[in-house]
Amino acid sequence: MNPDSDNPNPINQKDRLYRDSSLYINREISWIQFNNHVLNEAKDTSHPLLERVKFLAIFANNLDEFFMIRVSGLHQQLREGVLKAPPDGLTPGQQLDAIYQSILPLLQESVSIWNDDIIPELKRAGIIIHSYDTLHENQKRYLRNYFIKEIFPVLTPLAFDKSHPFPFISNLALNLAVILRERGETEDLFARIKIPNRLFPRLIPVHSEENNEDTEISEFIFLEEVISENLDILFPGMDVRASYPFRVTRDADVEIEEDEADDLLTAVQESIGRRWIGKPVRIEVSSWMDQSVCAMMAEKIAGYPHMFYRMNGPIGMSDLMCLFELDRPDLKDIPFIPSVPKFLENEKQIFNRIRTRDVILFHPYESFQPVINFLHQAAHDPDVLAIKMTLYRSGSKSPIIRALLDARENGKAVSVVVELKARFDEENNIGWARALEHAGVHVVYGIMGLKVHAKLCLIVRRERDGIIRYVHMSSGNYNDTTARIYTDIGLFTADPEIASDVSNLFNTLTGYSNYMSYNHLMVSPKYIRRGVLSLIDREIQRQKEHHDGHIIFKLNALQDPEMIRALYKASEAGVKIDLQIRGICCLRPGLPGISDNITVSSIVGRFLEHSRIYYFHNGGDEIILMGSADLMPRNLNRRIEVLFPILDKEIRTQIISTILPIHLRDTTKKRILKPDGTYVRVIPHMEDDKINAQEWLITHKGIWNEHQVDEEKIIRKHPADI
Incomplete structure (x- = not known):
């Protein structure tokens, strides 16, 4: 097989089977599953409280980027009438519908975690997140004075009527939609206020008038609530009937016109400014926003129903990361000092x-x-x-x-x-x-x-x-x-x-060198695909001849259809395949006759799993490759990536006997991918069976660089034993 050929060989019957859309998990839905794992960490009470807040903020930030890049790409395909579906068979429109249905319950769960779980726990820990109705009168007076002196001067309300066009809403800007009436009138007026959460903390410290600013701060209120409760100062002589927080997410995956620019630097500089004015892909609104206001926004900003997400909690929860900056080491992971060989x-x-x-x-x-x-x-x-x-x-x-x-x-x-x-x-x-x-x-x-x-x-x-x-x-x-x-x-x-x-x-x-041959490195585009496929094929041949084929990949993502087909073929031949894929995995494990020799797991924990390790048993002359490349079309076709071999036998032994097995044996943070695309947590049979790979590695850090290793420190002599 020559993956780089422009004229591939005719597809045989088995290849056609491997192209069946039911064998593939949709890339976007798989990513949502990964972000669900992040959200699950926010629920996990074994984490210190502010670590849970951090995971909630990461979950929200991940979603922001997902909409700006991935969902925006699907919208562009929809506008351009792209009909070609990915290997899983879902058209752009079907993917957008599936994304909406998948994300809605996760958003509801994230708000529930914040409102019903984390806020009460924060209060018990001495960190109070107020709403205006829980403030004392002296605290309200303090916030009103703060609003007048600090916030009011930077606000610019923008009206929308026959003489004022609907204001442009920039990407990820937090806003208030304000409904007003002139006193004695019956007609509603609309104004938009941009919340200056890049100039002020999203969570404003609450003081009493008797307190000075040196007092330890443990009480907060959201910036948009402070503004909303003081709108009478912004709109004197008007009746403020309602105000609703909202936010627009726009296409930020701007195309860089490399060929048309004089140089790449100019092209990239020009593209950055367009990131904040791309087409809308999501509108987040408060759950209590009146439907008439939603309809007006749909008309002026976006018309697709699946763009609207109603939130019964704070919009833009990535800003909750500010709480993690509090000096409360008792509510965070115990720090550790990394070792140095x-x-x-x-x-x-x-x-x-x-x-x-x-x-x-x-x-x-x-x-x-x-x-x-x-x-x-x-x-x-x-x-x-x-x-x-x-x-x-x-x-x-x-x-x-x-x-x-x-x-x-x-x-x-x-x-x-x-x-x-x-x-x-x-x-x-x-x-x-x-x-x-x-x-x-x-x-x-x-x-x-x-x-x-x-x-x-x-x-x-x-x-x-x-x-x-x-x-x-x-x-x-x-x-x-x-x-x-x-x-x-x-x-x-x-x-x-x-x-x-x-x-x-x-x-x-x-320079202009076009070096085509390397001693040890695999370099993409071209050579990583060719090299990894060749090594997979070698394991297939070993399995047929000696029944000892074994492959382990520890990666961030597995999406490339050709690589997935190769792994299916290896599984069908009897090769044992252990995949640990942190994020996107489009391969379905455990399908009878197709992938029943493949297991897929994912670890989401204290640290972001980011290393890439490729292991091939190779008849006992084991091969370890590491580097920057995942098995995605972009890594293999559109990037300069490198995989490098581990030639030192002692280091290779330590990776095989320690680093790979401890991750595969995790029973605390590991999820197992099922054939239907969902994940289940590993549940240890006994308390003594609990293994947290990341915590184990903190405790045993550096043993892979020791010349003589204590046998008790080696978690497993060989990953084949797992």
Whole structure:
């Protein structure tokens, strides 16, 4: 099979079977299932209270991005009359209907968790979320004075009538729809007020007049309630009949016209401004909004019934993340200190250590600091000649960027591929790209038509033996903030063949090189698809000949139809397949005769599972690949991605005997995917059977970098035993 051929071989009968739409789970519905797992964590009372609030905010933020990107894409397909359905067979219109029906109960549940569970628990913990009817009179006076002095001056009510057009509602802006009448009149008037929740806290601290601002704050009220209760000041001489919070979500997946712009930077800059004015895809309104107001909004903003979501709670619950910033360590997870391998503690010896042996770092269980030290030492080491790296999401205050700037100041040749098209990080990346360019760094703004998603760093150093190249590759971004909350695995190596591969890849990214062959790396587009399919086929042959085929994939997403068909074929041949897919999984496990040798699980917990591990038993000569790529069409076809092998036998043994098994054996945060596309929680038979993989890894952090490992620390000698 040649997946890259323009003229594929005729489809045989079995291939036709594998294309049956009933074998595939819809991508969007699968993602909603994942976000339901996040919501379930907000319900989980084993989490400290503010951690539950955090999960509720993440659930809401995930939905915002889902509507801005995925739902907006379906709306565009609907407008353009796209009839072609994905492998699961649902047309764009059917998907939009299914999304609406799936999300409505989750929204109702999220509001119920907030209103009926978390608010009472917060009150018991001394954090009171007020409504106006629970305030004392002196608190109301304080808030009225606060409104007059602070909020009122920045508000701009906009009327809507024959002489005033309906105001434009920008993306994700929180608003009040106000219904008014002139005194003595019978005709309703409409005004819109934009809530300034980017200028003021969404939850306003409540003081009494007797209290000063140094008093510890434990009482809050929503900003929109403060404004709503003081509308008489904004509309003197008018009767305020009602006010309703609402919010509009717009298409933020703006198309970048790369071919028409003079350069990629200009194209991305021009696209950012269009993000806030895209077509509407969702309107969130308060549950008590009058139907006549809804009808008016439908006429002026959007006409599809499935765009309206009525909320019996706060709109825009992602803002609840502000509560997590409270100084209440008793209501948060107990902090832990990531470990640092002893042989990397001395920053000045880091090159010698890497040259001696490969090293993996598993974040956040192990510190990201050695990666920062790697670049810091390179920036100041007189023997370092050049630094090359890719940046996808680097963070707002990045020590990585600081090290690159220092390196340039110290005369190193520094080349950086900055991916400007990293969604929602474009402005941040443009700022860093300009700062680097201003310092004399050679900056490449990605590649036309592709996203550079690979995570690579190459250090070129002159040593006694000649030029040595040191490499760091990872599944995660060079971002010290996300390295504390995402699980990612990175590799340090000075292997000459891998270093040569990385060097050749950088030449492709920064110049006109069209390098077609790599010693060890799989690089997409093209080669990851070809390589993974080849390894799956090899397991099928091993199973037929020796009955020992085994595949384990730990990924963020599995969507690509060709990869799913290959896994179905492997399962039918008898290959044992364990898939741990955190988010989207379009494969249906457990189908008789098709996927009954496949299990699919998902872990959602304290940290965001983000590492990618590909395991092939390979007749006992086991293969481990890691890197930045999931099995999605975008990763395989439209991105520069890298999968790299683990060549060091000791590290490979530790991944196989420890890291993979502990995740597969989780009985606390793991969900099992059923053939119908739903998930069930794993329930341990006995208390002693409870295993929380993430907590276990916190306790046993770093054992995969120990030369001699205590047998008691190894969770399972081999994943095949599970």
